[in-house]
Amino acid sequence: MPDISVATIATIVAAASPLVFAVVGETITEKAGVVNLSLDGSMLLSAMVGFAVAFTTGSVTLGFAAAALVSALIALIVAFASIELRLNQIAVGFVLTLLGANLSAFLGQDYVRKPGPYITSMEIPVLSGIPGLGPVLFDQNPVVYASLILVAVSMWFMFNTRRGLELQAVGERPEAAFARGIPVNRLRYVYTVLGGALVGIGGAAFSLDVKAGWSDGHIANYGWIALAIVIFGGWHPGRAALGCYLFGLLQVMALKLQPSLPNLSQVLPILPFPLMIATLVVVNLPAVRRLAARSRVFGRLFQGEPPGALGRAFWRE
Amino acid sequence: MNRALEALRAATPRLLAVPVALAVGLVLLWVADAPPLETVRHLLQGSLGGQQRIGDTLMVWAPLALACAALILTFTAGLWNIGVEGQIIAGAIAASWVARELSAPPAVVLSAMLAAGALGGGAWAGLLGVLNVRGGVHEIFGGLGLTFVATGAVIYLVLGPWKRPGIASTSGTEPFDAAAWFPTLGALRVSPLAVGLGVLAVVAVYLVLRGTRFGLRLRATGQGRAAAARLGIPTDRYLMYAFLLSGAIAGVAGAVLVGAQHHKLVPSVSGGYGFLGILVVLLAGFRMAWAAPIALFFAMIASGGVQLQLRLDLHSSLGGVFQGVLVLSVLLAGGWQALRARRREAAARA
Numbered sequence: 001m002p003d004i005s006v007a008t009i010a011t012i013v014a015a016a017s018p019l020v021f022a023v024v025g026e027t028i029t030e031k032a033g034v035v036n037l038s039l040d041g042s043m044l045l046s047a048m049v050g051f052a053v054a055f056t057t058g059s060v061t062l063g064f065a066a067a068a069l070v071s072a073l074i075a076l077i078v079a080f081a082s083i084e085l086r087l088n089q090i091a092v093g094f095v096l097t098l099l100g101a102n103l104s105a106f107l108g109q110d111y112v113r114k115p116g117p118y119i120t121s122m123e124i125p126v127l128s129g130i131p132g133l134g135p136v137l138f139d140q141n142p143v144v145y146a147s148l149i150l151v152a153v154s155m156w157f158m159f160n161t162r163r164g165l166e167l168q169a170v171g172e173r174p175e176a177a178f179a180r181g182i183p184v185n186r187l188r189y190v191y192t193v194l195g196g197a198l199v200g201i202g203g204a205a206f207s208l209d210v211k212a213g214w215s216d217g218h219i220a221n222y223g224w225i226a227l228a229i230v231i232f233g234g235w236h237p238g239r240a241a242l243g244c245y246l247f248g249l250l251q252v253m254a255l256k257l258q259p260s261l262p263n264l265s266q267v268l269p270i271l272p273f274p275l276m277i278a279t280l281v282v283v284n285l286p287a288v289r290r291l292a293a294r295s296r297v298f299g300r301l302f303q304g305e306p307p308g309a310l311g312r313a314f315w316r317e
Numbered sequence: 318m319n320r321a322l323e324a325l326r327a328a329t330p331r332l333l334a335v336p337v338a339l340a341v342g343l344v345l346l347w348v349a350d351a352p353p354l355e356t357v358r359h360l361l362q363g364s365l366g367g368q369q370r371i372g373d374t375l376m377v378w379a380p381l382a383l384a385c386a387a388l389i390l391t392f393t394a395g396l397w398n399i400g401v402e403g404q405i406i407a408g409a410i411a412a413s414w415v416a417r418e419l420s421a422p423p424a425v426v427l428s429a430m431l432a433a434g435a436l437g438g439g440a441w442a443g444l445l446g447v448l449n450v451r452g453g454v455h456e457i458f459g460g461l462g463l464t465f466v467a468t469g470a471v472i473y474l475v476l477g478p479w480k481r482p483g484i485a486s487t488s489g490t491e492p493f494d495a496a497a498w499f500p501t502l503g504a505l506r507v508s509p510l511a512v513g514l515g516v517l518a519v520v521a522v523y524l525v526l527r528g529t530r531f532g533l534r535l536r537a538t539g540q541g542r543a544a545a546a547r548l549g550i551p552t553d554r555y556l557m558y559a560f561l562l563s564g565a566i567a568g569v570a571g572a573v574l575v576g577a578q579h580h581k582l583v584p585s586v587s588g589g590y591g592f593l594g595i596l597v598v599l600l601a602g603f604r605m606a607w608a609a610p611i612a613l614f615f616a617m618i619a620s621g622g623v624q625l626q627l628r629l630d631l632h633s634s635l636g637g638v639f640q641g642v643l644v645l646s647v648l649l650a651g652g653w654q655a656l657r658a659r660r661r662e663a664a665a666r667a
Contacts, residue, residue, distance in 0.1 A: 037457075077645075085652025090397055090457060091599055092648060098592060099641030105634035106345065216634075224461060231458055270469035273462035277454060284453035 008252055010136045016241075016248035017147035018205035018219075022226040023233065023240045024154050025198025029075070030235060031158065032191035033171035033309040036078050037093025040223025041100020042196065043203035046071040048108040050204030051214045055116040060208055063117070064143075067204035068197040074100060075196020076189075083185045086313045101220065111214045118212040119143055143205050150198070154237040167191060171307035174314040184314050202226070228276040234283070235307060247272055334650040338643035345638060351629050363624025364617035372507030376578060377616035379508075379515035380405070383570035384594030385601075385608040386518035387438075387563040392603045393526055394559035395539030400445050400460020401567045402591030404438040406467040408568025409575045410474065411437025413490070413582040416497035416575065417479070423496040427510070430497060430572050438568015439561050441467065446560030450553050464591075472584050479582065489583035499577035508577040515573075518566050523605040535559060567591065593619075596644045602651075615640060 022043060029036045036042070046067035054063030074096055081092040119141045127138040137148065158164040166187065169177035174184045206219045229247065233240025254268040282288055283305070346353050364374045384401055391398035398404075411433040419426055445463055448454040476485045499508040526532040537545040538555045546552050574586055597615055601607035622636040 081649060081652060085649065085656055087648055087652040092645070094399070094592075094595060095599065095641055095645045095648065098596065098637065099645060102634040102637035102641055106632050106638050107348070109632050221465075224465070228458065228462065267469045267473050270465050273465040277448065277459055277462045280454040280458065281448065281452045 006132055006135050010139065012245055012248035012252055013136055013148075014140055014144050015210055015251065016244040017144045018202045018210055019222065019226055019229065019244040019247065020147040020151060020241050021202030021205055022199045022223070023202075023229045023244055024150055024237045025195040025202065026226060026230045027195075027233065027235055027237050027240050028154065028158075028167070028198070029192050029195030030230060030310055031167055031171045031307055032188045032195075033174060033307055033312065033314070034079060034082060034188055034192045035089045035093060035311045036075050036192060036196060036199070037090055037227070038074055038078060038096035038100060038223075039199055039226050040221065041097040041104075042071045042074045042199050043206070043219060043223045043226070044104040044217070045074070045100040046200035046203030047207035047219055048104040048111070048214055050200075051116055051207035052108065052111050054208055055111060055114065058117060060117050060119050063208055064201055064204045067207075068200040071200025071203060072193045072197040075192045075199070078196075079189050079192040082313055083188055086315070089311050097223070101217070104218075105216045108214050108216070113213065113215055116213060117208070119209045141209060143201075143209050146201075147205075151237055151241040158237060168307070171309055174309050174312075178314070188314075199223075199226075225272050228272045231306075232272065232276050232279050234279075234305075243272075334646035335643070337646045337650075338639065341642045341646075342639045345635060346631075349631055349635070351631055356625060356629060356631070359624045359628050360618070360621035362621075364621035369505055370620070372502070372505045374613070374616050374620040375507050375512050377619045378613050379511040379577075380570040380573050380590045381594055381597065381612045381616055382515035382609055383518050383566055383573065384590050385597050385612050386522040386605065387566040387570070388591075388594050388598045389522055389526070389603055389605050389608060390535070390563040390566070391559050392598060393532070393539050394535050394556055395542070396449070396556065396559060397457045398442070398445075398460055398560070398563055399457050399591075399595065400442065400463050401563065401594060402587055402589070403460065403464030403467040404441045404564040404567035405571040405574070405587040405591050406464070406471055407441035407564075408434035408438035408571025409582065409586045410467070410471060410571070411568065412572035413479075413493075413575050416493040417490070420494065421496065423500070426494075426496045427499065427576065430576055431514075431569055434568040434570075434572025435565040436568065438571060439565035442560045442564020442567070443557070445564075446557045449560070450556050468584075471582065471586060475582060475584050487584050489579065489581045492581045493575075497576060498580055499573070508573075511573045511577040514569060518569070519605060519609045522566075526605065531558075593640070596640055600644045600647055 022039060026036060026039060049070045050063040050067030052063075053066040054060050057063075077096060078089060078093055081087040082089045121139065121141040122145075124138040128134040130138070156164075158167060166177065166182050169180075169182060170184050170187050170191075178184045203219070206222070207214055211219060225247065229240055229243040232243045250268055250271055283292075343353055346356055363370060365371055384405065387401055387404070388398060391401075412430040415429045415433040416426065419429055421429075441463060445456060445459050448459045449456045452459075472487075475487065475490055479490045480486070481491045499510050501508050526536065534545070534550050535555055535558070537548065537550055538552045538559075542552050545555075570590060571587065574590070575582055579586060593615060594612075597608050597612045601611050618636040618640060622631075622633055625631040625635065626633050
């Protein structure tokens with residue numbers, strides 16, 4: 001067992017920050033009842049656009065803004081197709097996945113392997129001196145801070161505010177929500193686009209931070225990993241973020257174990273997927289369902305039900 | 318005559334999607350600073366100019382058509398078998414194992430490879446089926462998960478137990494013995510066996526879905542599980558049949574890829590044939606008779622794209638962008654058409 005020091009934990013928290021953005025974004029979207037399956041393509045395209053804009057303008061902030069915009073536009077297509085046209089969300093999302101990936105390769109040709117700007121760290125004085133916690137939480141770059149704040153804010157919003165409860169109602173039982181006067185489809189637009197923008201920030205957090213630069217298929221498969229972690233996290237932003245850190249931990253361990261087990265690091269990125277399948281099987285077991293229904297603590301831990309109306313369009317008859 | 322007009326009017330928005338996709342293609346060419354007519358000429362010449370080129374296009378078509386046939390079976394049962402990519406890979410692994418282990422006359426080796434491919438793909442899809450039907454795991458996420466597991470298994474095999482003597486390299490395993498190479502037509506690279514299997518799968522799936530009790534029951538299951546069950550159809554069993562058959566066909570595609578194209582196991586053995594197949598099937602509206610020619614068109618774009626890269630220095634992703642825009646605009650146009658029909662109906666009722 002390799003030793004896990006404070007510095008390692010700080011690395012994991014930093015390395016997982018792009019995935020945290022994507023996973024929390026998609027969790028919000030799915031909570032509203034919409035699946036944005038395009039994550040892999042959205043993240044690739046926004047990573048490319050983010051890097052290209054930052055490279056051209058010299059402004060990392062503009063890069064992040066452009067990335068969020070591109071990914072929000074893709075999410076808008078998903079929302080329009082599902083809400084207005086009542087098309088299958090999976091079909092549209094899947095096509096956009098492949099399209100986004102191909103577009104990123106085609107439009108990003110001129111930016112391949114160019115050194116460009118990246119985000120620099122911003123140590124918070126005094127707080128960063130706290131032993132243990134300091135280096136992990138207060139000696140990072142602004143994107144990492146933002147990812148931590150996002151997790152806290154999204155949890156607070158979702159479970160403790162009226163609007164958060166509305167968001168859940170829209171995804172769980174849209175008919176009932178509508179009867180109570182909640183504008184179901186307008187909120188679905190809002191949260192799908194908002195979730196898409198967060199996914200885009202996640203993409204740019206790769207190309208402008210964790211995996212700085214651009215190349216063909218730069219962060220391919222991270223979108224699928226994010227979709228898997230959303231399920232692993234049981235549609236709870238906090239549990240989903242933990243899933244991201246767990247994945248980061250696995251990656252760091254693979255790096256440390258590489259000298260003794262050289263093949264492991266190649267196979268390790270696969271691990272979220274069997275874990276996701278196992279999670280889905282476990283939460284669907286009748287015994288686990290009964291327990292989750294009976295005990296609150298257990299229910300919190302193993303609640304794995306997707307939002308009731310996930311993937312289903314809503315309209316007034 | 319009236320019916321023909323009606324059909325034409327119904328199809329108009331979808332047909333309009335094609336010029337939209339072409340326009341986007343033109344914009345992309347303009348971005349890449351490439352002459353449009355020249356591009357089309359190279360694309361046609363690269364995919365259809367001469368026997369060798371036609372053969373190459375057919376060699377892309379064969380696994381793609383197999384993937385489409387596999388997908389249409391599961392779509393008919395109402396299942397999103399995105400895991401088809403993983404089933405192709407599983408078939409490729411199984412066929413590679415036979416090719417590496419079995420020394421026998423070519424006819425025996427090839428038959429065994431195809432059987433192993435079908436078994437491998439079928440087993441991988443069967444696992445997905447059990448997860449879906451018994452475990453309640455959604456087939457999209459289960460399928461994607463198993464696809465990544467299969468990819469991991471290939472990488473593990475290529476770099477580990479099946480590595481070339483001395484060097485572990487991502488360029489693949491040692492090439493198979495000659496007995497495991499699908500025979501080609503003279504000096505051409507095209508394998509009649511591979512193309513024949515593609516045709517066979519297309520025809521078989523078309524006939525089964527169109528004219529058999531099995532096809533009818535599969536369709537009923539796909540259109541409404543509860544209603545089908547009330548009619549006395551054992552829906553769970555039919556879902557499993559769909560998974561198993563689909564996986565077996567996909568596995569044959571995997572055997573074709575290693576036996577006729579790579580002649581060894583490589584890390585990206587499928588290279589997205591399963592995912593491309595989903596685009597084709599979506600464009601074809603889940604109909605086999607349409608999917609086969611559309612697959613040929615997509616195969617032309619893929620094999621002609623190689624020429625575009627060589628001659629005009631166009632990026633290989635251009636074809637994929639065009640295919641994606643085409644499918645997206647056809648889907649959106651179809652949705653738009655349905656929306657207008659709903660509005661007309663609502664207006665007529667009011």
